[in-house]
Amino acid sequence: xxxxxxxxxxxxxxxxxxxxxxxxxxxxxxxxxxxxxxxxxxxxxxxxxxxxxxxxxxxxxxxxxxxxxxxxxxxxxxxxxxxxxxxxxxxxxxxxxxxxxxxxxxxxxxxxxxxxxxxxxxxxxxxxxxxxxxxxxxxxxxxxxxxxxxxxxxxxxxxxxxxxxxxxxxxxxxxxxxxxxxxxxxxxxxxxxxxxxxxxxxxxxxxxxxxxxxxxxxxxxxxxxxxxxxxxxxxxxxxxxxxxxxxxxxxxxxxxxxxxxxxxxxxxxxxxxxxxxxxxxxxxxxxxxxxxxxxxxxxxxxxxxxxxxxxxxxxxxxxxxxxxxxxxxxxxxxxxxxxxxxxxxxxxxxxxxxxxxxxxxxxxxxxxxxxxxxxxxxxxxxxxxxxxxxxxxxxxxxxxxxxxxxxxxxxxxxxxxxxxxxxxxxxxxxxxxxxxxxxxxxxxxxxxxxxxxxxxxxxxxxxxxxxx
Ligand code: ADP
Numbered sequence: 403x404x405x406x407x408x409x410x411x412x413x414x415x416x417x418x419x420x421x422x423x424x425x426x427x428x429x430x431x432x433x434x435x436x437x438x439x440x441x442x443x444x445x446x447x448x449x450x451x452x453x454x455x456x457x458x459x460x461x462x463x464x465x466x467x468x469x470x471x472x473x474x475x476x477x478x479x480x481x482x483x484x485x486x487x488x489x490x491x492x493x494x495x496x497x498x499x500x501x502x503x504x505x506x507x508x509x510x511x512x513x514x515x516x517x518x519x520x521x522x523x524x525x526x527x528x529x530x531x532x533x534x535x536x537x538x539x540x541x542x543x544x545x546x547x548x549x550x551x552x553x554x555x556x557x558x559x560x561x562x563x564x565x566x567x568x569x570x571x572x573x574x575x576x577x578x579x580x581x582x583x584x585x586x587x588x589x590x591x592x593x594x595x596x597x598x599x600x601x602x603x604x605x606x607x608x609x610x611x612x613x614x615x616x617x618x619x620x621x622x623x624x625x626x627x628x629x630x631x632x633x634x635x636x637x638x639x640x641x642x643x644x645x646x647x648x649x650x651x652x653x654x655x656x657x658x659x660x661x662x663x664x665x666x667x668x669x670x671x672x673x674x675x676x677x678x679x680x681x682x683x684x685x686x687x688x689x690x691x692x693x694x695x696x697x698x699x700x701x702x703x704x705x706x707x708x709x710x711x712x713x714x715x716x717x718x719x720x721x722x723x724x725x726x727x728x729x730x731x732x733x734x735x736x737x738x739x740x741x742x743x744x745x746x747x748x749x750x751x752x753x754x755x756x757x758x759x760x761x762x763x764x765x766x767x768x769x770x771x772x773x774x775x776x777x778x779x780x781x782x783x784x785x786x787x788x789x790x791x792x793x794x795x796x797x798x799x800x801x802x803x804x805x806x807x808x809x810x811x812x813x814x815x816x817x818x819x820x821x822x823x824x825x826x827x828x829x830x831x832x833x834x835x836x837x838x839x840x841x842x843x844x845x846x847x848x849x850x851x852x853x854x855x856x857x858x859x860x861x862x863x864x865x866x867x868x869x870x
Contacts, residue, residue: 403867404528405432407441408518408542409535410501410511413651414482415489416446417757418501419698420645420781421565424614425535427648429485431860437867438485440529442518444510445476445491447499454480459488462524464516466509467579471495473517490517508573511538511600512580519545519552531609531867533561537571540604541581544591547607549582559870561863562608566778567626568702570594570601595628605632609639609870614779615800616642643863644803645779646856647788652764654789654850659761666850669790670843676766684750686723691836693722693829694767694791696760696782699730699738699753704773704796709737710822711773715829716745722833725767726751727759764789768842769832775820777801783814784854790846792835794828796820804854808835813849 407429411422429439445451456476463470474491491497495513498504519542521527534540543560546552575598594602605611613619619642623634633640651657654672655665661679664672674688681688699705705728712724726738728751738751752759764770770786772795779800783793787804794815795801806812815831817824835842 403437403530405439406529406532408539409443410538412441412443415450416501423781424645427856431856433485441487444496444514445489447497454478460521462520466513475521490514515541531559531561535563536565537601540600543607544603548588549584551582559609562604562611564613567622570599572597572599605636612641612643614645615803617802618778618799643859646859647784647854649855652785652788657761659758660765666847669846680766685747691722691833692767693724693769693771694763695726695771697728699728699734702776704775704820705734707822711825712741712749714826716748720748724749729754767791769794773820773825787849787852790850813845
């Protein structure tokens with residue numbers, strides 16, 4: 403079976419969040435199951451593309467609203483990636499340093515999809531399934547089924563995975579000329595609520611759609627930022643497949659980004675060494691429980707509540723330490739940064755994206771906070787489990803599917819609401835648990851044994867491909 407994955411992120415080439423980890427790991431695990439994959443993503447001007455060799459695989463031109471753009475397809479050769487990855491480059495359009503945050507986003511997404519399809523046509527490349535990830539590439543099912551230019555590709559089945567329904571890529575009909583020609587009677591397939599909505603178009607036109615956890619699938623049918631009715635009506639082709647983690651990269655026994663590697667038998671000393679490194683770096687007392695947060699500082703992740711949580715916990719008594727790694731809304735970043743001065747010695751934050759520090763935090767903290775309002779799947783809790791770090795999560799989306807509360811015979815700390823009180827209360831429960839070192843250590847060992855690897859879910863995706 404041959405699968406084409408299309409995405410705007412793939413680790414280690416370019417990562418902003420979980421999408422990169424998923425698109426990186428899924429083809430790898432499927433390779434072991436005899437499924438051949440090609441990942442096609444944009445070219446980014448970054449360290450990774452700079453240090454690895456690129457081989458040209460073709461070029462051509464696309465038209466964007468009357469303007470011709472030349473595209474280049476570059477295959478990247480890296481020992482870190484066991485499957486094929488091709489990058490689409492268009493000078494001054496798809497050659498940015500960062501992944502998101504540019505004014506011409508819709509032009510970039512559309513140009514990428516056009517160039518990819520044009521290349522497939524030119525080189526006569528066929529795949530059993532084109533697997534589109536998120537709204538950036540979700541116009542492909544419409545393009546190949548309803549646009550003359552690409553209609554020859556329509557025999558290929560398509561799967562759209564919704565990693566996050568918050569982001570739909572809507573734009574005004576004024577920009578319709580950016581799209582390839584199609585018969586106006588099909589405009590309804592692109593439209594949602596008076597806008598061209600790429601995610602909605604993907605949901606309507608893909609052969610199958612899925613999202614990244616069973617609970618998030620059910621939640622989306624109730625609330626999907628306006629798409630819930632559409633998802634209900636397309637529910638016969640909609641499924642929920644839980645993400646997994648790449649246990650080759652996320653393995654405390656071999657992770658080169660840790661200060662000390664460890665396994666279940668020496669988890670206590672191993673984690674202590676990594677915690678000590680964090681405590682030294684940030685001036686924390688090593689004997690107090692250490693809480694970590696890693697993620698985008700956005701409303702979805704309840705990052706706006708963190709400042710009040712830190713104040714609530716640390717103003718009353720200073721019996722724990724809290725460390726935050728993330729970036730996002732400027733206002734939240736500012737509020738969090740202010741806390742460093744106020745709670746020096748008990749609180750620290752690093753505003754930015756730091757892969758290396760994130761690994762050290764998963765290994766070195768005692769508890770990981772994930773109070774998300776929305777969490778389609780969440781990978782952080784699975785990484786933390788693998789590293790013997792107890793997750794504290796809100797019962798939502800994939801967090802509900804992967805973490806069971808200690809009170810229910812499980813191994814984590816769960817709360818219902820995204821509120822300062824619920825999060826604070828969970829932290830108090832964690833501090834109590836930390837005092838009972840016998841049970842705390844037993845849970846650390848228990849959680850490291852949980853198998854959240856991609857093995858099971860990679861097979862589920864293959865079953866989905868086979869069904870179409
Ligand atoms: P998201 O909604 O952001 O995709 P996930 O839990 O699915 O959330 O995945 C988040 C991924 O991004 C994890 O690999 C996490 O470690 C990583 N991550 C998030 N923020 C940062 C950061 N500031 N620095 C390093 N890694 C980060």
